[in-house]
Amino acid sequence: MELSPKLLLTGACVLALIGCSPAPVDRPYSRTGELLALSGGDGGPQAACHICHGMQGEGDGDLTPRLAGIERGYLTRQMNFFADGLRNHAQMHWIAKRLTPAEQELVAGYYADMAFQAPPAPASTTCDARAAAIYHQGDPARGMASCASCHGDAGEGIGRGNPAIAGQPARYIAHQLTQWREGKRYGDPQGAMLAAARLLREDEIEAVAVYSASLRGSPGDPGSPAECPPPHRPDR
Template identity: 50%
Template sequence: MDFRPFPLIAAIGSLTSCSPAPVDGRFDNTGELIALSGGDAGPQAACHTCHGLDGGGDGALVPRIAGIDAGYLVRQLGFYADGQRRHPQMTWLASRLDEVDRLAVSTFYAGMPIPDTERVNDADICTFGDAATIYHNGIPDRDLASCASCHGEEGEGVGAGNPSLVGQSAAYTAEQLRRWRTGERFGDPLKVMHDAAGKLRDNEISPLAGYIAYGPGRSHRPGFLVECP
């Protein structure tokens, strides 16, 4: 019998023809790797360590980012990277993510559902004073537009550039309003937030932030027309 050596090239070809095509990992597509591991910035920069696995924040000064528009989140990361928003950890993290990474992780969080928040009693709404009126009607005497005109009657956000406020803590919202007032936070192209926060009085900020956290909306907050004693 005539035995002939099997060509090496043919053998290699037969092996490579059976190899599966490369498959993109779900982490690469969704930005989940960056959110859970910090990507090139390292584990100390993992988003979930502060914002939670559900993206809901810590209920205090770390905001809810789940369900926020991806374009808005990308823009805020850019602000942190170039110094328009200042926060030691966020500035450090954002500066180590390139534009592709920022978009990937922002898209990941944008696709997450907004976590449910706790319900408050109707009586608790009374502690917010005139905040409901300010939120829904503004203060015409001060030329202050209503918060609802940009952020929605239920805090759902109006358009991609105006983030939803549902699920944000009162502490975080109050802190951001104060930063807008003092100019520590900027980047709003029309200066709407800077001007609006500047027209608020000191004693109106905390009640307004509390109402935003617990007023009407998806988080089962009671109606703003509750009659207080």
């Protein structure tokens, strides 16, 4: 049987394609901070940040913190601590271990650049003047520095490594202060958090946590109720 030129050409093309070896693809997509946060990266969907921290990085209003607008260096350092076991949290350890240092920085940058809008302050909020004084002034008699000296009068965070705490859940803040006080949390380069938390009584931890959570995060607009004393720090 004589083969037609068209059939011969088709066969030649098929053989040529069979002989081709496509270039190996290590990672078929570009790993951005957003993609890692939403997909979970190598950890899979169960490692996706948004499952616990929300699509807008807002947290869950309880024990899971907001990530939106938190300083990039602080977030990167915390992921390093989780990965290395210096900050104890089984789920976060498992997730952070599956991110390379470069990927941790990408995720941190994604959330640091995310806008955060504090929820409206309740109209009937009352202020604990004792908690406000500890937050803005500290307690010189006990050698306690003010929270505002690092976290800002509005809870906005001051400088690199000092996270914003405005809009964080009160229960989360109280839990972290307790972790510091009991020596279960580490990674404070100058020991400021460890020293301050150990000077706080249990009832003060709860009060300061509630007050801190009520701050607005915008300098000049602390959002404190009118009956609270105006913010004043001895270092100003």
